[in-house]
Amino acid sequence: MPRTDQLAGTRARLLAAARDEFAAHGMGGARVGRIAEQAGVSKERIYGYFGSKEKLFAAVISEALTEHATLLGPPSGDPADYAGRIYDLHRRNPQLLRLMMWEALHYDGGGLPNEQPRTAHYRDMVGTLSDTLGSESDGEAASTLLALIGLAILPTAFPQITRLILGPAAGDDTDLRAHIVQLARRMVSSPGEAPTFGYTPIE
Numbered sequence: 001m002p003r004t005d006q007l008a009g010t011r012a013r014l015l016a017a018a019r020d021e022f023a024a025h026g027m028g029g030a031r032v033g034r035i036a037e038q039a040g041v042s043k044e045r046i047y048g049y050f051g052s053k054e055k056l057f058a059a060v061i062s063e064a065l066t067e068h069a070t071l072l073g074p075p076s077g078d079p080a081d082y083a084g085r086i087y088d089l090h091r092r093n094p095q096l097l098r099l100m101m102w103e104a105l106h107y108d109g110g111g112l113p114n115e116q117p118r119t120a121h122y123r124d125m126v127g128t129l130s131d132t133l134g135s136e137s138d139g140e141a142a143s144t145l146l147a148l149i150g151l152a153i154l155p156t157a158f159p160q161i162t163r164l165i166l167g168p169a170a171g172d173d174t175d176l177r178a179h180i181v182q183l184a185r186r187m188v189s190s191p192g193e194a195p196t197f198g199y200t201p202i203e
Contacts, residue, residue: 080185086152
């Protein structure tokens with residue numbers, strides 16, 4: 001019988017190979033044969049470990065989201081700096097965002113695997129941001145969190161739109177990141193108040 005560490009190693013190889021395949025081709029275009037070949041196992045091993053291609057896809061997404069949450073951390077401290085961290089994370093790890101986009105296309109607004117714990121995770125994030133902002137309601141903080149994420153990931157999610165709008169400047173990550181952080185800082189500032197967290201207005 002294979003040892004536990006051998007089983008874990010095979011599973012890890014399958015997940016790594018599947019991550020590459022799903023990121024490149026999505027759920028519909030991915031092929032279990034290519035995944036098995038890259039992992040150095042038979043296709044039967046995939047079904048033995050995960051049951052189906054869709055369950056393997058769900059396992060890959062779950063692993064990627066856990067990695068995402070670990071790397072990013074909670075939205076505590078300066079919300080504008082948090083937007084900058086989101087931007088940095090996805091620029092360094094575009095595969096994570098590609099997997100999330102493929103998940104959105106595959107499930108098309110329907111129920112997601114592990115939806116309840118994922119919802120609870122985002123609820124915790126909203127609570128943390130609400131405390132940081134001193135919001136009167138979690139609903140306000142939830143909308144702010146969504147806006148911060150959208151602002152930070154759009155250049156990586158839609159590089160063609162970024163290039164069409166910014167032209168040659170699209171390649172300057174430093175300036176774009178600084179502008180995103182600045183916009184996020186304005187967004188979370190109270191109406192009629194100067195932006196906080198050390199922001200200096202543009203003259």
